[in-house]
Each structure stands twice: as C-alpha cells, then as structure tokens.
Amino acid sequence: MAKQTVLVTGGAGYIGSHTIVELLANNNYDVISADCFFNSSPKAYTQIEQITGKKIKSYNIDLCDEKAFDKIFAENKIDGVIHFAAFKAVGESVEHPLKYYHNNIASLVNLLSLCEKHKVQNVIFSSSCSVYGNVQKLPVDENTPMPKAESPYAYTKQIGESMLEDFCKQHTTFNAIALRYFNPVGSHISAKIGEWPLGKPNNLVPLITGTAIGKYPQLTVLGGDYPTRDGTCIRDYIHVTDIATAHVLALNYLLEHKNKSNYDVYNLGSGNGVSVLEAIAAFEKVSGKKLNYKIGDRRPGDVIAVYSDSSKVQNTLGWKCEHDIDSMMKTAWEWEVYRTQNNF
Ligand SMILES: NC(=O)c1ccc[n+]([C@@H]2O[C@H](COP(=O)([O-])OP(=O)(O)OC[C@H]3O[C@@H](n4cnc5c(N)ncnc54)[C@H](O)[C@@H]3O)[C@@H](O)[C@H]2O)c1
Known part of the structure; x- marks a missing residue:
C-alpha cells in the first residue's frame, strides 16, 4: 500500500495521541491532527515527537466551525x-x-459533509460501550440491542452511529467503522503520553493515580451498593495501546478494501469484568502504594456492569488484547509520576 494521509481529529487527546504514535510506527501513514485543546494540550504533539522522532502537521480548530474545518480538507x-x-x-x-x-x-455532521464534498471515503468513529446502557445479558456483543441511552453522552454516540449508517446507505463508496470502546486506561510504555484531562478527571484510573500521588486528598468510589460481587460497578478496562492498534488495523482494513460491508461496528474490550475495588487492588499491587479511598454515592448515568464479547474484532481484523489489568495500572502510574515530575 502506498503511503496514505490520515486526519486524526482529537489527536492531542488521550486515545488520539496514542493512536498517532501507532500510526507513525506503522510507517505507512502521514498524520494530520485537528484539535482545539478543549481537553488537552499542544504539548501532546511534542511528546509524540519525542516518542516517534516524527513531527506531525496539526491544526488548532474547533470542528464545529465548518469553514475552519474545510481548510484542512482543502489543503x-x-x-x-x-x-x-x-x-x-x-x-x-x-x-x-x-x-x-x-x-x-x-462536529460529526461537519466531518461527514466535508468527506462528501472532498470525496474522502474512509472514516473510523469513536463509539462507546455506553450505547448498550444497562444490559440484561453479559458479555455484550454487537447484536445486543441498544436501549434508551442512560446519558446525553451515550445518546450522542448512538446518534453518531445512526448518522454514519444512514450516510453509508446513501453513499455506497463511503466506508465507516464504529469502534465501541469499553474502558480505555493505562498509558504508552514510554510513560511520555497518557490520560491528560484538563481539570479534575472524571475517569477512575487518573483519579486513582492522582490520589496516590497526592493531587487529591481521597478517592470517592461512586457507589458501593450496586448488585455486583463487591457492590461496586464492573467495567471492562482495556489498555489504550490496544485501542490504538485496533484503529490502525481498522484503517488498514478499509484502505485495503477488505471490508465486505461499507458500515460496520466492533466492540473493543478485553472481555474481563473488573470491579472498582478490584481495579484499586491491582493498582496497589503494582505501585506498592496504599490508596486512600471511601465509598460514596452513586453517580447519575453510570451503568451497573458491562464487559464485552470482542470476538468479532478478533476474527475480522485480527486484533488481540495484549495488556492485562496489572499492565494498565503500572503504565498509568508511571505516566502519573512522569507528568508530575515534569509539571504537566
Ligand atoms: N476515554 C474513554 O473512556 C472513552 C470511552 C469510550 C469512547 N471514548 C471516545 O473516544 C474519543 C476520544 O476520547 P479521549 O478519551 O481521547 O478523550 P479526550 O478528551 O482526551 O480527547 C478528545 C480530544 O478531542 C478534542 N475536541 C473535542 N471537541 C473538539 C472540537 N469540537 N474540535 C476540536 N477538538 C475537539 C479535545 O480537545 C481532546 O483533545 C471520544 O470520542 C470519546 O467519546 C472515550
């Protein structure tokens, strides 16, 4: 395959930055990033350069501004x-x-309009396991029906998938894959990039590592009375580098015209359900740190338990989950230490 150019939107963000590293390692891709740093910093690009030795082209634009977004496709x-x-x-x-x-x-309406205008035919979309809501049967596979979404966020992912499906029906030469991530955690093995939210994080692992390093006094576990084995929510944690490699495989698959259907969805999870307390125990084991935490109230919008059947992505794209929960916690901790030492 001749060298291809990939536009990564949200490339300074957590999963975007890790995916850019994997795309550059692949050597078949030139990468352009579009991000206006709502929840990230341009420093992510310097860090990517440190890891890969490659400088990427980037645009500081809000994707909701269609005119600014159009410039990337025009240039x-x-x-x-x-x-x-x-x-x-x-x-x-x-x-x-x-x-x-x-x-x-x-942002997605603008992206699809611009793909139509500029005849760009391949899109990978970040969806989420939140589209499944509170499921009756576990593990969840791609045929699990989608109920009414538990949160506006989850609903935006359901709508995003429907938009792509409808667009693909009308544009038979356009190809799209929606990847439904379960819970991405951990960081690149170099510890030079990782989850880097602006302000106090909302996700469990940066709250664990941030508490352990002393940024936050105590971690509050959001609900200890769920009907699960230890009363805390169960999630399918997956290493961010495993998520990133799946994107490279999905893109290769579309660009090499291997897809039989022009729209498809895949779960991306490890297949293992881990409770919040089990995640904390794994963190304490690999870091050697005792975490200060308490059990608090449930958070609106959270589902009780979810983990994936990811056999479709394994069988079709040849993807395999390489990292276990210990590796996820270890790399997350190494990143927390690195970013604290470097004042990020
Ligand atoms: N991290 C998770 O737990 C998780 C789980 C499932 C799905 N997802 C999805 O994966 C994608 C990436 O998530 P992430 O964890 O890397 O998030 P992130 O916040 O770290 O990265 C998203 C990036 O997009 C940028 N951005 C947002 N709106 C923008 C806009 N209008 N114009 C330009 N830039 C904009 C932000 O500045 C940020 O850098 C998101 O679509 C998210 O919904 C994430």
Whole structure:
C-alpha cells in the first residue's frame, strides 16, 4: 500500500495521541491532527515527537466551525479520518446536555459533509460501550440491542452511529467503522503520553493515580451498593495501546478494501469484568502504594456492569488484547509520576 494521509481529529487527546504514535510506527501513514485543546494540550504533539522522532502537521480548530474545518480538507489530500474529537464525561453530559449534543453531533455532521464534498471515503468513529446502557445479558456483543441511552453522552454516540449508517446507505463508496470502546486506561510504555484531562478527571484510573500521588486528598468510589460481587460497578478496562492498534488495523482494513460491508461496528474490550475495588487492588499491587479511598454515592448515568464479547474484532481484523489489568495500572502510574515530575 502506498503511503496514505490520515486526519486524526482529537489527536492531542488521550486515545488520539496514542493512536498517532501507532500510526507513525506503522510507517505507512502521514498524520494530520485537528484539535482545539478543549481537553488537552499542544504539548501532546511534542511528546509524540519525542516518542516517534516524527513531527506531525496539526491544526488548532474547533470542528464545529465548518469553514475552519474545510481548510484542512482543502489543503491536504486525505485518505482516511479517525474521528476521536468529542466531549466524553458522562456526568457532565447529564448536567450540560446541550453542550454535548452541540459538540459531539455538530462536529460529526461537519466531518461527514466535508468527506462528501472532498470525496474522502474512509472514516473510523469513536463509539462507546455506553450505547448498550444497562444490559440484561453479559458479555455484550454487537447484536445486543441498544436501549434508551442512560446519558446525553451515550445518546450522542448512538446518534453518531445512526448518522454514519444512514450516510453509508446513501453513499455506497463511503466506508465507516464504529469502534465501541469499553474502558480505555493505562498509558504508552514510554510513560511520555497518557490520560491528560484538563481539570479534575472524571475517569477512575487518573483519579486513582492522582490520589496516590497526592493531587487529591481521597478517592470517592461512586457507589458501593450496586448488585455486583463487591457492590461496586464492573467495567471492562482495556489498555489504550490496544485501542490504538485496533484503529490502525481498522484503517488498514478499509484502505485495503477488505471490508465486505461499507458500515460496520466492533466492540473493543478485553472481555474481563473488573470491579472498582478490584481495579484499586491491582493498582496497589503494582505501585506498592496504599490508596486512600471511601465509598460514596452513586453517580447519575453510570451503568451497573458491562464487559464485552470482542470476538468479532478478533476474527475480522485480527486484533488481540495484549495488556492485562496489572499492565494498565503500572503504565498509568508511571505516566502519573512522569507528568508530575515534569509539571504537566
Ligand atoms: N476515554 C474513554 O473512556 C472513552 C470511552 C469510550 C469512547 N471514548 C471516545 O473516544 C474519543 C476520544 O476520547 P479521549 O478519551 O481521547 O478523550 P479526550 O478528551 O482526551 O480527547 C478528545 C480530544 O478531542 C478534542 N475536541 C473535542 N471537541 C473538539 C472540537 N469540537 N474540535 C476540536 N477538538 C475537539 C479535545 O480537545 C481532546 O483533545 C471520544 O470520542 C470519546 O467519546 C472515550
């Protein structure tokens, strides 16, 4: 395959930055990032350069601004897009639904309109296991029906998938894959990039590592009375590098015309359900640190338990999950130590 150009939206963010590293390691791709640093910093690009030795082209634009977004397509010949840019905090989406509907939907409408205009035919979309809501049967596979979404955030992912499916029906030469991530955690093995939210994080692992390093006095476990084996929520944690490699495989698959259908969805999870207390225990084991935590109230919008059947992505794209929960916690901790030492 000749060298291809990939536009990565949200490339300065957590999963976007790790995916750029994997795309550059692949050597078949030139990467352009579009991000306006709502939840990230341009320093992510310097860190990517340190890891890969490669400088990427980047645009500081809000994807909801269609005119600014159009400039990227006008100035570059793009072969495929990986669309990460979105707001992602479930709790915040319950408090500020319109902020989520506006950003997550308008950016995708603009992306698809511009793909149509500039004849870009391959898109990978960041979806989420939150589309499944509170499921009756575990593990969850791609045929599990989607109920009414538990949060505005989850609804933006359901809408995003429907938009892609409808667009693909009308544009038979356009190809899209939606990857439904379970719970991405951990960081690159170099510890030079990782989860780097602006302000206090909303996700469990940066709260664990941030508490252990002394940024936050105590971790509050959100609910200890769920009907699970230890009363805390169960999630399918997956290493961010495993998520990143799946994107490279999915993109290769589309660009090499291996897809039989022009729209498809895949779960991306490890297949293992881990409770919040088990995640804390894994962290304490690999870091040698005792975590100060208490059990608090449930958070609106959180589902009780979810973990994946990821056999479809394994069988079709040849993807394999390489990292276990210990490796996820170890790399997350190494990143926390690195970013604290370097004042990030
Ligand atoms: N991290 C998770 O737990 C998780 C789980 C499932 C799905 N996802 C999805 O994966 C994608 C990436 O998540 P992440 O964890 O890397 O989040 P992130 O917040 O670290 O990265 C998203 C990036 O997109 C940028 N962005 C957001 N809106 C933008 C806009 N309008 N214009 C330009 N840039 C914009 C942000 O500045 C940020 O750098 C999101 O779509 C998210 O919903 C994440």
